[in-house]
Amino acid sequence: MKELNSNIGQTLRSYLRVLKLTKKPSREEFLTIAKVAGLGILAIGFVGFIIYVLLVELPRMV
Template identity: 45%
Template structure:
């Protein structure tokens, strides 16, 4: 394991990285929030279906 070589690779990546603009950040946050909301809705629908069908619910 060559630690100085790995540290130089990490340093190179950090030098290339930059903070996103506000519009890019807000678009990413909106898409991530929509994905979380979609997964939650799907889970809630599955929960409702399992409650309606006898023998499959909690």
């Protein structure tokens, strides 16, 4: 039990250390991250749409 408490305490200390190192992103950093994430979502959606068309709609046309 004592070992478990020690492990939990050590884990919490490492989490707190990481949180202390973080900082709030500037507006420019946030917008850049949002644009990249948005483009990634659109790219994955486009790939999914192409796969759908190839596997479902194209056989119906033939």
